[in-house]
Amino acid sequence: MSKWSRKLHSRISLPIYFSLAVFFIFLITVSITGTLFFIAHFFGLINNEIGQDGVYLPIVLLISCAIIGTTISAMTSRKMVKTIRTFIEGTARLAKGDFSIRLELEGPPEFKVLSENFNKMAEELGGIEILRKDFINNFSHEFKTPIVSIKGFAEVLKHDDLSKEERDEYLDIVIEESARLASLASNVLVLSKIEAQNxxxxxxxxxxxxxxxxxxxxxxxxxxxxxxxxxxxxxxxxxxxxxxxxxxxxxxxxxxxxxxxxxxxxxxxxxxxxxxxxxxxxxxxxxxxxxxxxxxxxxxxxxxxxxxxxxxxxxxxxxxxxxxxxxxxxxxxxxxxxxxxxxxxxxxxxx
CATH class of the missing domain: 3.30.565.10 (Histidine kinase-like ATPase, C-terminal domain)
Structure with missing residues (x-):
């Protein structure tokens, strides 16, 4: 396909694309059917009685056009169906969590816009997934650390041989870590509330x-x-x-x-x-x-x-x-x- 034809092809919108496709299918069907009947008549395969009959000839023409038109439509629609299947497969992979999928659909400008929007959506979802995993990992770390610290010092405080200074020091750490947990919970709630506001x-x-x-x-x-x-x-x-x-x-x-x-x-x-x-x-x-x-x-x-x-x-x-x-x-x-x-x-x- 030449550069000029590719450029023209990319500028044909989807409605015009379908209209031209239907027109050419109709034109090719009529041409092939007419040619076949001419050849059949030339070689005597169609006698004058059938040609002069007002019932059999339209039926034969209708059946011939239907068969030839259906065959041509099936052949020409394979590219369109392939594009749709590609899009379906892409959305299926995206639904399963594969955010690396990208589409490069060829055809009318609408398909190119569809590809660009799909790729943008996949990129945004991939970024959200990374942020979600990062949020979970960081939140788990920030939440787990003070809990482990509180648990450890609470166990130490059960010992009766601790001096008052040691006990006060460990209690201060427990209080500090508890305040840290409370601050974390409060900040997460505040952030969630703010993010929900438009x-x-x-x-x-x-x-x-x-x-x-x-x-x-x-x-x-x-x-x-x-x-x-x-x-x-x-x-x-x-x-x-x-x-x-x-x-x-x-x-x-x-x-x-x-x-x-x-x-x-x-x-x-x-x-x-x-x-x-x-x-x-x-x-x-x-x-x-x-x-x-x-x-x-x-x-x-x-x-x-x-x-x-x-x-x-x-x-x-x-x-x-x-x-x-x-x-x-x-x-x-x-x-x-x-x-x-x-x-x-x-x-x-x-x-």
Missing amino acids: ILTDKDRFNIGEQLRQCVLLLAAKIDKKQLSLDVHVQDREISGNKELLNQVWLNLLDNAVKFTPEGGSILIEMKKKEDRLAILFQDSGPGIEPDAIPRIFDKFYQQDASHSTAGNGLGLSIAHQIVELHGGTITCDSSLNQGTTFTVTLPLSM
Whole structure:
């Protein structure tokens, strides 16, 4: 097939394709039937009585056209049936969990669109399956670790020969791991609730500058404990949104900045107005984030510390990302190793 004919073939829509197919089948059927009758008459296979009879000739023609037309239709429809069977086989493999299947259907433009949509669907389902497995693996790890720790120290606490200091130390660990479990369960519920929302509810007008200052006061003890230098440059501005959800965003970003900034380091909170949007920056002087890790920091349960020794369960940034998107905003991360990290949340001033 030449390049011109392939190009023309790809531009013929499905209705025209079927119409042309029916026309050519009819044309070929009539031509073949007429030719056969001409040959039969030429060699005397059809006598004049049959030709002059008004009943037998139409019946013979009808039967001949039906047989020849059916044969030609069966031959020409094999390609169409093959395409449909290919699609059926592809959907069957997809239904069984084979998300690597891809289709390259040839024919009318509708078939090419069908192939593209099928391949896109298979790719999306494959990505969802990977995320599902990753979520289950990470959740199992995060859930199992504190339970094993609580069980182990509870068994040790049954011993009567423990000193008061040892008993208090083990009880503190049990309390800490229990709080970690409670936090994990709470964060999973919050994330599930947020992901299920398509429309932001419980919106109010509130002072975001005052909210940021209150978040600083809530974490003042942690900041003082690490002797961190804190610069806050925020103004009183009103925005429309869910105050409780946005409060979780600020607390998470500030808590992360405190957690990863070394003692004596510095943290900057700054607010900037950009046309009809408001940008809030959280900058720290911590160790920074690996370049390869930055695209994954908003994934569920992702932690740059593969040993999971750092406090947290990898859900905070994922929750923050979902909340900001629900408000029609964006959250970005800019980080360099040994030069600190900056998270920027941009929100619309009016919603």
